[in-house]
Amino acid sequence: MAGDWQRRKSTSWRACWADPMLRDALLLQLGYNATLVAVGATLLGISAGATGTFLFLRKRALVSDAISHATLPGICLAFLLMVALGGDGRNLPGLLAGSALSAWVGLLCLNWLTRSTRLAEDAAIGAVLSVFFGFGIVLLTVIQTLGAGRQAGLEGFLLGSTAGMLWNDALVIALGGAGALALILLIRRPMTLVAFDPEYAAARGVPVHRIDLAMMGLVMAVTVVGLKIVGLILIVALLIIPPVTARFWTERSDRVVLLSGLTGGLAGYLGAAISASAPNLPTGPIIVLVSFAFFALSLLVAPGRGVLAAFLRHTQFQRRVHLRQGLLALAQGQRIYEPLTLRLLRQAELVRADGVATDIGRARAAKALRDEKRWEIVRADQTQEAAAALYDGLRDIETVLTHDQIAEIDRRIGSPQEVPA
């Protein structure tokens, strides 16, 4: 590490990086363990993001929370079993197998409750989640009183613990993640169809229930391989936040899957790097916070669905309405009381500071009133149905009708002098 520090000091582009530790973490230069964690977190983020998208589209995002909490009893029971058999209770594949088994039992309970009783899914999720988690905590406490030397930090699975991550752990994550992605690639079409229109899917012979189970199986796989890095309490964030983030940027489900995997992977990588850059920064929670940062950014600035874009659209629309109303009021010689209307008219130099219309203002007002009369004719005319459908009180009539059509309407209204200016 001392050598690293020397090298870091001598680099000339150090100024570009606020924190040399963070830079090295981002470049995977902080040693073996940090590199393993970063690679593992990236892979986990990608597979969790892609998997979570289908859950999100199926509107069953919270099922993942029940599944992840249901892993705890399995972890503890697997530990007890392995110790009872005289082995090392900390064997990771053994613990993961146990967690998968109890997550599956939890999922079956959940499915049974929703399908065969009158319980709604949200209530069933609450019941399964709390009971399994409670049972798991009881087992965890029992294990901690058994033999202090062998408890092996099972509680690390609650929030993840990357300190002692080994090559094998990374391998498990890589294989699990790759398997999940391969399955997604294979059944993406039926999963999309079931998420969008389950009745149509059933009518086409898609085994809806089995597809749902496969989707949950994917969630379970991601949860289990994610136990080591983010832990069972926070894995739900990696399954839900990336798809919600991706949804802001696209209107196509296949792109939501891709973007979600991308932001999930990026959050995993950045989060792992940040947590490695300083002592005592927990990996899992930092990853979750990074993915939340992506979400917050998207919520604000995404075009179309973002909050800012919606606000701008609304204000712009409001200004158009006020301006139009103001012009019509001017044309009819009515007093304008609305301060916003007056301000907009003044800004556009359509009225003077004292509220009297300028020349341009009078001309625009007359035009607005005339357009209203033209629209009246159009909307009363059965043969102009298509054009009339576009009437919104704001649109310039020239954008809808041709010059000749407008001239024809004007002929029917009469000469311009009859319109009060």
Added chain:
Amino acid sequence: MIELAAREGRRLENDAIGDSPLAVRGLTVSYGQKPAVFSVDMTVQPGAMTAIIGPNGAGKSTLLKAALGIVKPLSGQVTVFGRPLEEQRARIAYVPQRASVDWDFPTRVIDVVLMGLYRELGLLGRLRARHKARALDCLARVGMRDFADRQIGQLSGGQQQRVFLARALAQEADLYLLDEPFAGVDAATEKAIIAVLKALKQAGRTVVVVHHDLATVTDYFDNVFLINTRRVAEGPVIETFTADNLQAAYGGRLATAQVDQLARVLG
């Protein structure tokens, strides 16, 4: 079930299942303890347009969904072109009710139509230019070609219904089952849909529609199936769509205005 049929004087074995596009025998569906559809027989005639009509809650949509295996019946048999349903899935196109899906789903109009080709594409088959061309052609048939790249949430109710119909057309099926396609749509859409359905009939396909507007039954359909939990009547519109049968199906639930309207239609 057989005893019941015998009691009603119907002979099961003689029913013309044959190659009927959709034949239902003794179908009972129940949500909870109250049957929504009880011991219903239905034999759809090939190459014709059939309306399923009956009052609200009479089991019209349920009958359709059970016939397609979307809801699980308590008892009964369904055959499609004389064979079990599962073997004939590829020949059936279903148009569900518009309200059954979330229209804020991230997908474009063309993607919805392409869903009609998923079975043909298989799990990993590549989506090729000819598939897209076919989807666009189906959109053109319902007058929605210009909307192909729109997000589905931007469509009006009538346009959504036409997209659903285009998805069914993409399947190139032999039997089309539509659940209330005219509910809450504009006049232009109704006209467009009925034109497409009539063209399907011309091409020898069979069309079954859950329908709620009694005034248009004689204009649109060849056959009618009246249901109120039980089958009330079934047959050609001219013979079956009578005031007596309607009274039997609707009971006191037919509003006076509807009766007057029908009296005019039926002459």
